[in-house]
Amino acid sequence: MSCKNKSCPCFSIFFKVFILLILYPAVLPASSSCLTECGGIQIPFPFGTGSSCYLEKAYDIDCRNTSREFVPFLSINGQEVEVVNISLPNEYSYYDSLSYASVRIRFPITSAGCSTGGNESVGSDLNLKGTPFFIHGKNSLVAAGCNSKVFLTHISPNMVGCELNCSVTKEPSRDSIPFSNTIGCSSNGCTENRQEETGCDGNGCCQTSLPNELRQVFGIRIESNDVNSRKTREDPCGVAFLTDELYTLTNATVPRELFAKGYATVSLGWVIQTKNHSFLKSLASEPEKNCAYDGTISESSYASCVCSTGYNGNPYELAGCIDVDECSCHTQQLYRNSQLCKYRFWYLSPSWWSMVVEKIYNKEKGDKEEEKVLQT
Numbered sequence: 001m002s003c004k005n006k007s008c009p010c011f012s013i014f015f016k017v018f019i020l021l022i023l024y025p026a027v028l029p030a031s032s033s034c035l036t037e038c039g040g041i042q043i044p045f046p047f048g049t050g051s052s053c054y055l056e057k058a059y060d061i062d063c064r065n066t067s068r069e070f071v072p073f074l075s076i077n078g079q080e081v082e083v084v085n086i087s088l089p090n091e092y093s094y095y096d097s098l099s100y101a102s103v104r105i106r107f108p109i110t111s112a113g114c115s116t117g118g119n120e121s122v123g124s125d126l127n128l129k130g131t132p133f134f135i136h137g138k139n140s141l142v143a144a145g146c147n148s149k150v151f152l153t154h155i156s157p158n159m160v161g162c163e164l165n166c167s168v169t170k171e172p173s174r175d176s177i178p179f180s181n182t183i184g185c186s187s188n189g190c191t192e193n194r195q196e197e198t199g200c201d202g203n204g205c206c207q208t209s210l211p212n213e214l215r216q217v218f219g220i221r222i223e224s225n226d227v228n229s230r231k232t233r234e235d236p237c238g239v240a241f242l243t244d245e246l247y248t249l250t251n252a253t254v255p256r257e258l259f260a261k262g263y264a265t266v267s268l269g270w271v272i273q274t275k276n277h278s279f280l281k282s283l284a285s286e287p288e289k290n291c292a293y294d295g296t297i298s299e300s301s302y303a304s305c306v307c308s309t310g311y312n313g314n315p316y317e318l319a320g321c322i323d324v325d326e327c328s329c330h331t332q333q334l335y336r337n338s339q340l341c342k343y344r345f346w347y348l349s350p351s352w353w354s355m356v357v358e359k360i361y362n363k364e365k366g367d368k369e370e371e372k373v374l375q376t
């Protein structure tokens with residue numbers, strides 16, 4: 001059911017603020033011979049397996065028959081990465097600057113002191129320049145080990161890093177990582193907010209969040225503070241990686257386990273680059289979609305689309321947004337009863353500022369939707 005003919009608050013604000021784009025006719029539905037999934041992982045357009053399936057080469061998914069099973073790979077500036085999940089943008093993305101459409105990939109961890117036989121993972125850089133992918137603040141830098149400095153490269157003038165300081169020996173095991181256990185306790189004590197706290201406070205493990213800024217190049221370096229002080233541990237192995245996942249003691253108790261796993265899952269945001277598309281000039285409207293120029297990343301402008309309120313699906317496919325019966329207050333509502341509905345939403349404008357809008361709607365009084373901008 002559509003919200004259009006009902007007195008239901010819809011996102012009229014999008015129409016006022018956003019430059020509406022229309023999907024370029026060339027954005028054709030992927031041909032029926034295209035794989036919609038690979039190894040259980042959904043492959044939504046603009047991603048696709050082969051040139052008749054993807055929007056452009058950057059979204060080309062290579063579905064490989066590996067010894068494990070079928071596994072999707074993406075080639076990013078020549079670097080092959082395994083894809084773990086692809087999610088589409090949805091309208092809720094506008095509430096939360098961290099929830100872009102994402103493609104989650106496995107990326108090698110960086111290690112130091114873990115191998116003498118040339119298997120050390122010195123950490124390759126990830127270069128997303130020229131691609132529609134970027135790294136955002138959903139990931140954290142996590143490091144485990146001792147007496148070293150761990151930092152991200154290529155992000156100047158910013159400095160993002162943390163220090164592994166093992167001057168205080170913690171029992172029971174000198175080599176253990178003080179990750180929290182599943183109920184939020186680590187050798188450093190317990191914490192109530194276990195999503196935020198991992199026990200990585202610098203002694204054996206450290207963690208820092210990324211600036212909420214879109215970046216396209218990063219590398220990770222581990223610098224030993226003092227080779228001798230590594231002796232505070234039996235095993236000099238240290239690792240560092242970016243991840244969007246929460247690590248607990250069930251995942252690893254010593255750095256070497258993380259080294260043996262070899263990778264961590266990183267979340268990349270993705271958008272549609274407008275540079276080489278005629279998105280802008282041929283605006284043929286599908287009213288159930290909202291598209292906007294969101295800004296630029298590394299000097300390339302980009303756009304993203306969402307299905308309008310009341311619709312679900314893939315905004316990048318022709319007629320991809322399907323009407324759902326959802327004519328109710330938005331889930332971000334502050335409160336609601338049969339008469340009164342009050343809710344609030346957030347979204348991003350072209351220059352990345354966010355606006356908070358509160359809407360109050362009194363059905364009984366026949367009120368019109370009232371929009372109040374709380375903060376820009």
Ligand SMILES: *[C@@H]1O[C@H](CO)[C@@H](O)[C@H](O)[C@H]1NC(C)=O
Pocket residue numbers: 065066067
């Ligand atoms: C995938 O590989 C396995 C063994 O390597 C083989 O038995 C199977 O036929 C392959 N599947 C396809 C679709 O090629």
Ligand SMILES: *[C@@H]1O[C@H](CO)[C@@H](O)[C@H](O)[C@H]1NC(C)=O
Pocket residue numbers: 040041042084085086087
């Ligand atoms: C991929 O992500 C989407 C959206 O976050 C989620 O609904 C889905 O279950 C995930 N799929 C897999 C295979 O993890």
Ligand SMILES: *[C@@H]1O[C@H](CO)[C@@H](O)[C@H](O)[C@H]1NC(C)=O
Pocket residue numbers: 115116117118119
């Ligand atoms: C390097 O790693 C490979 C595969 O993990 C292993 O077979 C090999 O023995 C390792 N080499 C050294 C010198 O550790």
Ligand SMILES: *[C@@H]1O[C@H](CO)[C@@H](O)[C@H](O)[C@H]1NC(C)=O
Pocket residue numbers: 163165166167168202
């Ligand atoms: C590391 O530990 C030493 C000794 O406890 C302390 O002086 C130093 O400030 C610590 N460094 C950090 C970065 O916590």
Ligand SMILES: *[C@@H]1O[C@H](CO)[C@@H](O)[C@H](O)[C@H]1NC(C)=O
Pocket residue numbers: 245246247248250251
């Ligand atoms: C950590 O272990 C838990 C429980 O086995 C698992 O669900 C989770 O995916 C693991 N996380 C990582 C980052 O491997």
Ligand SMILES: CC(=O)N[C@H]1CO[C@H](CO)[C@@H](O)[C@@H]1O
Pocket residue numbers: 275276
């Ligand atoms: C495939 C394609 O058309 N690529 C072009 C995208 O735009 C840049 C600069 O605007 C061109 O250099 C590319 O050739």
